[in-house]
Amino acid sequence: MMTNVAVTNGSSERQANPVLLALRRNRFSWIGIGLLLCIVLAAIFAPLIAPYDPLKQNILFRLAAPSADFWLGTDSYGRDVLSRLLYGARISLAIGFLSVLIAMIVGSTIGILAGYIGGLFDQIVMGIVDVMLSFPTLLLGLMVAAMLGASFENLIIAIAITEAAPFARVARAPTIAVKRRDFVEAGRSLGFTPLRIMGVHILPNILSDIVVVASLWMASAIRTEASLAFIGLGVQPPTPTWGGMIREGFENILSAWWLVVFPSLAILLTVLALNILGDALRDAIDPKTRSRG
Structure with a gap:
């Protein structure tokens, strides 16, 4: 009896969430998770952690070097x-x-519809997606941001538009494969509507691929935001943003290096953490990688 219980417990551990098990084996992924968690917590508790008002000006301490009073x-x-x-x-x-969330919802919906409906609709939609993918992300975001104007909301929309196409491409391919599987055919034979099939049967089976892309493209969104802010199309001053801080400090880069270095390091660490997390999720979800582990 005890042997059977032990075997059952062992098999249940092996059949536990494979993503968590793979992440547990990949110790390097926890560096990205821990680093990203620290950055998120620092942002959430900024009013409690920040030693000064970020908007308060004091000309007497203009361009003061890092010290005990002003750490950076x-x-x-x-x-x-x-x-x-x-x-x-x-x-x-x-x-x-927010930009990646909007891009994920819109792009994944378009990709699932194109893959499920197929035919001429699929060709037209994927043709538009290919045109969008032919533009560099920063260039497309620059054009959209210039047309909409510089603001927090418009910046989110501009970046979401640039990143919707990759999600559509990623969602379409597995949709075509899943819609031919037996359980989807069984749903059709039972009279399920296409909306129910796409939402209940197809989406859960491709969601892991979409989540991996989201983690990787969030890093791209942060880089794009910083780049647009650097050229003056981001959130307008005096609101602090990392890209805006680099832009403001670029004029004094030779005499006040800290104005550019520290915001650049913040972007670097955030992008690095997201890329590590995205690579770990991709390796954990990929069945070929799991079988080798």
Whole structure:
């Protein structure tokens, strides 16, 4: 009896969530998870952590080097760089998350519809997607942001438009494969509507692929936001953003290096953490990788 229980427990562990088991084996992935968690917590608790008001100007401490009073120095208006960096994390992470969420919903819906319906509709939709993919992400985001204007909401829309096409391409391919499987055919024979088949039977089977792409493209969204802010099409000053801080500090890069270095490091660490997490999720979800592990 005890032997049977032990065997059952062992088999249940092996049949537990394969993604969690794969992440547990990949210790390097926990570096990305821990780093990203620290950045997110710093952004959430910025009002409690920030030593100064990020918008308060003090000309007496203009361009002060890193010291015990100002750990990361001050900018050309005497504002504390550390405080602006913490509050800027809120803007950058919010834009990255919301833009990717919108792109994931819109792009995945388009890809599933194109893959399920097929035929001429699929050819037209994928033709439009291919045209969008032919543009560099930054260039397409620059054009959309220039047309909509520089604001928090418009920046989210601009980045979401640039990233919807990859989600459509990723969602379409597995949809074509899944819709030919027996359980989908059984659903059709039972009279299930196409909307129910796509939402209940197809979407759960391709969701893992979409989530992996979302984690990777969120890093791209943060880079795009920083690039647009650097050229003046991001959230407008005095609201602190990492790209805006780099732009403001670029004029004094030779005399006040900290104005550019610390925001750049923040972007680097965030993108690195998201890429590590995305690669770990991809390896965990890929059945070929799991079988080798």
